[in-house]
Amino acid sequence: MTNIPLWLIPLFPLLGTIILGAIAVTSSGNKKGAPENLVGAIAVILPAFSFACVAALAYTMPVSGLHETICNWIDIPLLKVDIGFQFDALSRIMLLFVTGIGTLITLYSIGYMHGDRGFARFFAYINLFLFSMIVLVLSDNLLLTFLGWEGVGLCSYLLIGFWNKDLANCKAANKAFIVNRVGDIGFLLGMLSLVTLGGAGVLNYDMLNHFINMLLAGGHVELIMPMLFITCMLFFVGCTGKSAQIPLLTWLPDAMAGPTPVSALIHAATMVTSGVYLVARLSNLFVLCPDVLNIILVIGALTAFWAAFAGLYQNDIKKVLAYSTISQLGYMFMAAGASAFDASIFHVFTHAFFKASLFLGAGAVIHALGGEQDMRKMGGLIKKTPVTACVMIFAFLAIVGFPGFAGFWSKDLILERIFTDCTWVITGSWLAPVVPMNKIFYIVGLFTAVVTAVYMGRLIIMTFFGSYRGSKESEAHIHEAPAVMLIPMIVLSFGSIFSGYLWADSIGIHFFADSLAPVLAAAQSVDPARAFNSSILLSEFIPRAVEHVNPVIFAALGTLAALFGMFIAWKGWMHAHIPEAKDSSAPKGYAAGWTFMWDYVHAFFVKGVYVAAWICEKIVDACLQAFQWMLGAIATIVGDGATVFQVRKVRLQLGLSLLGIIALILVVLLTGGLV
Amino acid sequence: MELQPIFIQILSLAIFAVGIVVAISRRNIFFVLMGIELALNAVNLSFVGFAKTLPAELSVAGQIVPLFTIAIAAAEACVGFAMVILIFRNRESVDADTYSNMRG
Numbered sequence: 001m002t003n004i005p006l007w008l009i010p011l012f013p014l015l016g017t018i019i020l021g022a023i024a025v026t027s028s029g030n031k032k033g034a035p036e037n038l039v040g041a042i043a044v045i046l047p048a049f050s051f052a053c054v055a056a057l058a059y060t061m062p063v064s065g066l067h068e069t070i071c072n073w074i075d076i077p078l079l080k081v082d083i084g085f086q087f088d089a090l091s092r093i094m095l096l097f098v099t100g101i102g103t104l105i106t107l108y109s110i111g112y113m114h115g116d117r118g119f120a121r122f123f124a125y126i127n128l129f130l131f132s133m134i135v136l137v138l139s140d141n142l143l144l145t146f147l148g149w150e151g152v153g154l155c156s157y158l159l160i161g162f163w164n165k166d167l168a169n170c171k172a173a174n175k176a177f178i179v180n181r182v183g184d185i186g187f188l189l190g191m192l193s194l195v196t197l198g199g200a201g202v203l204n205y206d207m208l209n210h211f212i213n214m215l216l217a218g219g220h221v222e223l224i225m226p227m228l229f230i231t232c233m234l235f236f237v238g239c240t241g242k243s244a245q246i247p248l249l250t251w252l253p254d255a256m257a258g259p260t261p262v263s264a265l266i267h268a269a270t271m272v273t274s275g276v277y278l279v280a281r282l283s284n285l286f287v288l289c290p291d292v293l294n295i296i297l298v299i300g301a302l303t304a305f306w307a308a309f310a311g312l313y314q315n316d317i318k319k320v321l322a323y324s325t326i327s328q329l330g331y332m333f334m335a336a337g338a339s340a341f342d343a344s345i346f347h348v349f350t351h352a353f354f355k356a357s358l359f360l361g362a363g364a365v366i367h368a369l370g371g372e373q374d375m376r377k378m379g380g381l382i383k384k385t386p387v388t389a390c391v392m393i394f395a396f397l398a399i400v401g402f403p404g405f406a407g408f409w410s411k412d413l414i415l416e417r418i419f420t421d422c423t424w425v426i427t428g429s430w431l432a433p434v435v436p437m438n439k440i441f442y443i444v445g446l447f448t449a450v451v452t453a454v455y456m457g458r459l460i461i462m463t464f465f466g467s468y469r470g471s472k473e474s475e476a477h478i479h480e481a482p483a484v485m486l487i488p489m490i491v492l493s494f495g496s497i498f499s500g501y502l503w504a505d506s507i508g509i510h511f512f513a514d515s516l517a518p519v520l521a522a523a524q525s526v527d528p529a530r531a532f533n534s535s536i537l538l539s540e541f542i543p544r545a546v547e548h549v550n551p552v553i554f555a556a557l558g559t560l561a562a563l564f565g566m567f568i569a570w571k572g573w574m575h576a577h578i579p580e581a582k583d584s585s586a587p588k589g590y591a592a593g594w595t596f597m598w599d600y601v602h603a604f605f606v607k608g609v610y611v612a613a614w615i616c617e618k619i620v621d622a623c624l625q626a627f628q629w630m631l632g633a634i635a636t637i638v639g640d641g642a643t644v645f646q647v648r649k650v651r652l653q654l655g656l657s658l659l660g661i662i663a664l665i666l667v668v669l670l671t672g673g674l675v
Numbered sequence: 676m677e678l679q680p681i682f683i684q685i686l687s688l689a690i691f692a693v694g695i696v697v698a699i700s701r702r703n704i705f706f707v708l709m710g711i712e713l714a715l716n717a718v719n720l721s722f723v724g725f726a727k728t729l730p731a732e733l734s735v736a737g738q739i740v741p742l743f744t745i746a747i748a749a750a751e752a753c754v755g756f757a758m759v760i761l762i763f764r765n766r767e768s769v770d771a772d773t774y775s776n777m778r779g
Contacts, residue, residue, distance in 0.1 A: 650771045651707070655699045 004057055006068045006085040009050045009095065010134040016046035016127035024120035034120040040110040043123035047106055047130050051099035058092045063518055065089065067140060067206075074143075079200045086140035086205065090519045093345060093512075094137040094277055097352045098270050102130045104488035105269075108360055109261040111485035112367060122162060122259070129155035133270055137277060141204040142191050145278070149187065149242065152271045153180045159266060160258040172254035179251040179602075183241010190234030194285075197227055205281065209522075212284045221288055228285075232292035235282060236299075243275025243329050246303045250599050252326055256318040260363030263318060268325045268359050269352040276332045276348050280341040283523035287339055294424050297337025297437075301444045304330025306597070308451035312458070313591035315581070316373050317362050320459050324399065325355060327452060331414050334445060338438070339524055340417035342516045346503050347414055349512070350406035353495035354398035360489045361392035364481040365463060370474065375462040376581035382464040384478045387486055389464045391493040396460050398496040400453040400562040403555070409500030412558040415445045416505070416551060421524075446561050453565020454572070461573045469578065506555055683724030691717035704759050704771045708752070715748050 019042055027034035057066065065088030074081040087095075106126055113122050132151025139145045154177075161173030194202055198211045215221050221228070239245065244252040255267045266272075279286060279296070286293060304327045311323035328351050335344035366373055368385055382389040398405040401412060422438035468475050480486070503512035587595050691714050698710030719741035726737025763769060 650774055651699055651702070658695065658699070 004053050006066060006087055006138065007070055009053050009138060010131050012046040012050040013127040013131035013134065016042060017124050017131060020120050020124035020127060024124050027120060033117060036119055039120045039123055043127060044103060044106050046127065047099055047103040051103050054095045054099050057087055058096055061087060061092060081141060081143045081203060083144060084140040085138045087138065088519055089516050090280060091137045093349060095134065097349055098133050098137065101269050101352055101356050102265060104491055105261050105265040105356065108485050108488040111482045112261050112363055113259065118162065125155055125158050129266060136274055143203050146187060149274065152274065153177065156266050156271060159262040160255045162258055169257040172257040176251040176255050179248050180241050183238045183248050186234045186237025186241065190231055190238060193227060193231040193234060197224055197231065209284050212288065229289055229291060232286055232289040235278065236292060236296060239275030239278055243272050244326050245299050245329065245333060247598055247601060249303065249326055250602055253319055253322045256322050260359060260366060264356045264359030268355040272325060272329060273348045276336060276344050279336045280345050280520060283341045283520055287523045293337050293339055296333050297441060300330045300333030300337055301441050304334065304448045305444055308448045308455065310595045311455040312451065313587045313595055315375050315585040317365065317375050317459060317463065318373055320455060321358055321362060324456065327448065331411060334418055334441060335414040338418045338422040340421050341520045341523060342513050343413045343417045345516060346512050347410040350410040350499050353492055353499050354395040354406055357391050357395040357489055357492040357496050360492065361388050361395065364388040364485055364489065367481055368478050370477060372470065374581050374585040375459065376578055377470040378463045379466040380468040385480045387480060391489045393460060394493045395496045396456050400456055400565060401449060401558050402562055403559050406496050406500035408558065409504050411449065412554050413505055415442055415558060416554040418442050418445060446557060449558060449561040450565040453562045454569045457566045457569025458573050461569060462578065465574065506551055680724055680728045684721060687717045687721040687724060702770050702772055704769045707771055708755055712748065712752065719744050
């Protein structure tokens with residue numbers, strides 16, 4: 001048992017933010033900017049310290065977790081919130097990869113951002129982001145988590161718009177911020193309705209679990225079902241905003257306007273998974289509401305499917321990876337919707353490694369080509385940048401689920417758990433008397449895995465194979481990235497190969513599941529059909545014998561899907577002539593229609609808001625102004641009338657007012673007041 | 676004959692009446708101000724007179740309030756005379772009846 005206090009973990013990045021912020025402000029005036037060595041050293045060492053703290057704590061943590069209350073935050077009659085930290089199995093996993101991958105990507109950024117004017121500012125933001133993310137996962141109550149949630153949103157905004165000379169970047173930053181606000185309203189209202197249900201105390205996670213146990217023991221779940229449904233839905237809206245699920249996903253592809261390390265750290269590995277984290281953290285609450293879990297399952301499946309196809313239509317290398325992130329997040333939510341929360345956290349964990357290496361590899365490619373992001377102008381880079389190519393190919397094998405790589409274990413686990421754990425059955429529909437939804441979602445997931453292999457294969461082939469399609473003079477400049485960028489990439493690519501072996505079901509390793517069990521096992525053992533009848537939507541629960549399917553079949557099917565997808569990609573792009581890029585890399589035609597589908601939906605709602613604003617301005621405002629003018633006119637008329645009484649003699653008026661006072665006193669004396 | 680509280684009140688009423696009559700009937704603005712001051716001090720006298728009817732430990736309030744009133748009256752007199760002087764510079768007159776161009 002070590003005696004490291006928990007507040008040290010967020011303290012280091014906060015210190016980094018303050019120091020680097022001071023450096024950035026003081027050096028903004030001089031010509032050369034801050035010394036890069038100093039800034040880079042501070043920016044890497046402080047997150048590394050907090051990673052060391054996390055690692056030491058993770059190794060010695062007791063099963064029940066560590067709790068620590070720092071101080072009181074809000075203390076008003078109806079609301080008492082402490083600033084408290086909680087280090088349990090779930091936050092341990094999250095913190096390990098947030099601080100670990102955060103440190104690696106910060107190291108990478110030193111190479112990537114070399115020579116940038118805002119070098120110190122960039123690392124101040126990165127440290128602030130790590131601080132917020134640590135607060136998000138380490139806090140022991142929802143309100144402090146919300147503080148971190150807003151903090152990471154702010155840092156995302158600042159870093160997307162980091163190169164703020166370009167208007168498009170600023171617009172992308174605004175879009176990310178505003179779309180996230182919509183989700184945050186869901187989070188806020190969710191907390192509000194949770195407080196309405198159980199009092200302000202339930203904002204604390206331990207108290208919330210206690211409250212839920214009381215509900216289950218007393219059999220009161222049905223009583224508060226509608227309110228519970230609304231609460232869970234609102235929290236899920238918050239998650240869709242942060243984790244880019246349908247319908248609030250349009251901001252993530254635009255967020256690629258930021259520097260590539262930012263895309264790797266914030267928009268792939270850590271921040272976007274905080275929605276999955278929240279669902280897992282509130283898993284005891286969500287399992288009370290099977291309807292919400294079903295909705296999560298549907299949304300996750302739709303998102304995974306839609307984004308996989310959207311990824312197929314992109315020419316910008318970062319956009320492909322952005323849609324792939326959305327698609328993988330969809331998988332995570334599918335797992336959560338099938339109440340396999342540990343599988344979803346496992347996929348968060350492995351995804352953080354392979355997606356971070358993919359993004360860092362893409363960053364190295366962009367760096368090598370001097371800022372070129374269009375895949376149609378790449379090709380044949382495996383000869384010029386072999387290390388980058390190897391890193392990306394390993395990560396590619398991980399994401400498509402090639403046997404033995406990280407994604408193989410986590411993605412197949414999710415598909416398997418969807419098949420075995422999902423108890424949702426629709427009865428009496430027009431299709432068939434009984435529709436087992438688990439099979440449908442399994443097929444959707446498997447099909448998405450094929451598409452994933454296709455678009456990722458296309459990315460790898462267009463980037464690294466064939467012949468170079470860019471201009472001759474740019475070809476001469478292609479160079480491998482410096483060591484400071486390659487080392488994090490290599491470490492992460494090892495992660496994307498081996499991190500899956502923490503939970504390799506087929507060969508009997510359950511380390512990851514066992515370590516998460518203290519937090520998530522209770523939620524996953526709740527059987528909604530047995531515990532209570534809680535259905536308020538169309539679904540109906542029928543106790544169903546768990547079908548025993550040999551896990552090897554799942555593994556074989558997953559492998560087949562990956563191989564089939566890779567085969568299609570090889571057939572489609574390996575020897576095909578890729579048209580020369582003359583215009584921007586944005587998709588066109590039907591591809592644009594599919595890619596920007598949700599932007600059109602958003603535009604529809606934005607139009608609605610415009611109409612509402614127009615009504616407010618032209619009608620409501622006009623009515624109010626008419627009322628205001630009427631009052632003013634009445635006052636003027638009455639005032640004109642009252643001036644008649646003015647006699648313009650000071651003494652006479654004094655006398656009259658004295659008379660008035662005497663009259664008043666007489667009235668009071670004679671009648672005892674007019675009341 | 677001992678000093679009865681009612682005598683003080685009668686005196687105070689008389690002084691107040693004189694003050695009001697002066698303020699209303701005199702046209703000279705200085706006399707108007709003087710009348711107002713007189714009325715104000717009559718009220719102070721009334722306060723002290725009533726304080727005398729109470730036992731000693733309770734009469735403190737009645738004795739303190741006139742002190743406040745005197746302080747405020749001094750401030751009011753300053754402002755009032757400053758205004759009178761400004762009006763006199765404009766008007767060349769101390770007749771209150773000529774100050775009649777304040778329109779509603």
